[in-house]
Structure formats: C-alpha cells, structure tokens
Amino acid sequence: MRIDPADVAICLADEGLDEGPGPAPTATPVVQTSLFTFPTFEAFLGAIAEEHRNPVYTRGQNPTVEAVERKIAALEGGERAKCFASGMGAVSAVMLALLRSGDHVLFVNQTYGPTLQLARHLRRFGIEHDVTLDLDPASVERALRPETRLVWLESPGTMTFRVADVAAIAGVAREAGALTCMDNSWATPLLQKPLRAGADLVVHSATKYLAGHSDVVAGAVVSTEELMREVFYRAFLLNGAALGPFDAWLLLRGLRTLPVRLRQHEADALEVATFLEGHPAVARVNHPALGDDAELAERRLGGWSGLFSFELARDDFDAVRTVIDALERFRIGVSWGGVESLVLSPRNAVNAERLREKGIPPSLIRLSIGLEGADVLIRDLERALGRLA
Numbered sequence: 001m002r003i004d005p006a007d008v009a010i011c012l013a014d015e016g017l018d019e020g021p022g023p024a025p026t027a028t029p030v031v032q033t034s035l036f037t038f039p040t041f042e043a044f045l046g047a048i049a050e051e052h053r054n055p056v057y058t059r060g061q062n063p064t065v066e067a068v069e070r071k072i073a074a075l076e077g078g079e080r081a082k083c084f085a086s087g088m089g090a091v092s093a094v095m096l097a098l099l100r101s102g103d104h105v106l107f108v109n110q111t112y113g114p115t116l117q118l119a120r121h122l123r124r125f126g127i128e129h130d131v132t133l134d135l136d137p138a139s140v141e142r143a144l145r146p147e148t149r150l151v152w153l154e155s156p157g158t159m160t161f162r163v164a165d166v167a168a169i170a171g172v173a174r175e176a177g178a179l180t181c182m183d184n185s186w187a188t189p190l191l192q193k194p195l196r197a198g199a200d201l202v203v204h205s206a207t208k209y210l211a212g213h214s215d216v217v218a219g220a221v222v223s224t225e226e227l228m229r230e231v232f233y234r235a236f237l238l239n240g241a242a243l244g245p246f247d248a249w250l251l252l253r254g255l256r257t258l259p260v261r262l263r264q265h266e267a268d269a270l271e272v273a274t275f276l277e278g279h280p281a282v283a284r285v286n287h288p289a290l291g292d293d294a295e296l297a298e299r300r301l302g303g304w305s306g307l308f309s310f311e312l313a314r315d316d317f318d319a320v321r322t323v324i325d326a327l328e329r330f331r332i333g334v335s336w337g338g339v340e341s342l343v344l345s346p347r348n349a350v351n352a353e354r355l356r357e358k359g360i361p362p363s364l365i366r367l368s369i370g371l372e373g374a375d376v377l378i379r380d381l382e383r384a385l386g387r388l389a
C-alpha cells in the first residue's frame, strides 16, 4: 500500500477550533448548537452574505463539521468539501445542483443501487440517463450524447469491483463538455485521488471507511470553490441533509485511524481473496488486485481496501443462502467498511435473471473484511463452503 505520509499527517492532525492562546484540546470540540448569534446586525449581514463559509445556522455551516470538511478537502486535493447527513445526501446534492431538464447523465461501471434509483426518479424532471458497463474510454466516448452534462463514475465499481481508467474517462468527458463525478467510497482519498486524475467532483459515503466503525451515517462532496458554491446554495442548504456536529466529531475520530485500518483491511482481504481463488466451490474472485484489471488497478490505485466479492461455482439460490447462513464470524448486513466482517448477496429467491441483465452474476457473494484477522475469517469460509460439498 502506498499512502502519502502527508495524508497520514492530515488524518492525525488536531483540528482545534480557533480558541486563542492557552492549553488546546487535542480532540475537536463538538459545537452542539443550532444557531450562532452576532454582536451587531452588521456582523450578521456580513456572515450570511457568505453563508457557505460562516457559521450562521447549523443547517448551513458549523465549526465541528467544517473541521472535518477541511480534512476531507485536503485529502482529496480539492478546494472545498461539504459534508452531508449521508452518502445519498451527497449524491443527490450533486445531481440536483448541476442538472436541469433536458440534461443526460452517463453512469460508467456498476453503480451503487440507490444512486441509479435516484437517476430513474429524475426522469420525471426531464433528466435522462444511460448506464455503460463497457469501460473502454473509446466506448464511453461513443455513449456520450450532446446533452450529457454529467459522467458518473464508480471505480472500483459496486459488486463486481471492476476498475475504470478515471483519467482517460474524465478526459473524454471534458472534451465533450461534460463534468465527471467520481464516487470514491471504496478507495478513500488515501488510495485514489480522482480530482488529480481529472475528475471535477468526488462524492463519498463517509459511513464506510472514512468513519470506519459502523456508528455514523455521513457523506461528502469535494470540488472547486465554484462548483461547491452551486452544490451549497442550490442543494445542500435547500435539501437540509446537514451532518450533525456530533456525527462530524465521530467522523473526525474515525479519520485518525484510517491509514492504519486500511493497511490491515488490505492485508487481510488479500489473504482471504487468495484463499477463495484456490477453493473448488468458488468460480471466480472479484478483487481489483486479481484478474483482468490488475495492471490498470495497480496504476490507478495506491492499494486495496477490504471490500470484494466472489462467485460460487453453483449458481442456485440455495447455495448462496447455505454459505451465507453457515458463516459465523461474518455477520449478515448492509453497508461495509467497519471493523466487523460482513457478508451479503444481491441475490434473492426470484431475481437471478434480473441480476444477469444488469451484469451481476447471480451467485455473487460480497464480503467486507473487518479486523478480526485473516486466519479466523478463512477458517469460517472454509467451513461454510464445505457445506456445499
């Protein structure tokens, strides 16, 4: 794993609030207030004229939230970040701020389900979209339309974890006059910096690795001052998906251990993935370090996090259910990126054909590797897969 020491310093840094000389707290104070008062009306007018920079009301800006926004912006190499009450708050803010009736969005790679559901909902406002799973930049270029305003990219993508060439795709989008927004939740800014590769915006589900302990739901958008102004005034302030000060504080705390957590998630996930690759009940392992995308992934990512999937050799629902139910250390649940290992499949009793149409193998099982240790997890998988013999 190649993590920039400057990023480690950002994760660890005290973000004390400006409290003057004297002893300083090492943890950021939680400014648990809904509003801020001003010494004069003039001072109030000055603050509200630039509400995206100034604490006026916590639905807009709050010092604890701002502390974590500064860190996330610095990690992504962006001019400004805005935190949201969830990753979907961040995703919907980008779309509502930047799109208008008649625009088209191109989704490249397997995309987080609710993000696509939002796109389907936006049809009623005259916003169309397409999905392309062909990641070749020339194919992406052909899928662009004159009215494409936004290219939405996830890399590695949801469920199958295929890696896209962010720089090349952002390049063809820019040529065509479209913005590129990258969902960077899987890699975190420690392992991938999409803005440096030419993307215009980055979104995060900070619920996952950034917070890292399955105890907070949060999101973020990072971009230029100019685009973030649009995101702030046209979406954030109006949608009201504001991150609370205490949740921001949890996120600050999570960020402090992000580098060390990622190193362990990477090491253990690679061990588990390698074990699964050699198992006769497993048809395929979808991990960016293994398989067809490995060379591109090595160039685009500074390392691997702990979320990947595998496909069973048997593709009946019973096999998927048997393995999931037999696991004891992996718990069954949505989300990922915490310290506990989780297992889930997009499969249910009746949707095999629909998954195939979407390019998702029906026997796919997704694992989020926590911090229990690879040996324990491999023994658990070995026992569970043994039930298929």
Ligand SMILES: *Cc1c(COP(=O)(O)O)cnc(C)c1O
Pocket: 086, 087, 088, 089, 091, 112, 154, 158, 183, 185, 186, 204, 205, 206, 207, 208, 217, 218, 219, 335
């Ligand atoms: C979870 C997730 C989201 C949505 O984030 P929430 O915090 O759950 O709202 C968006 N993108 C990806 C890739 C995710 O995994």
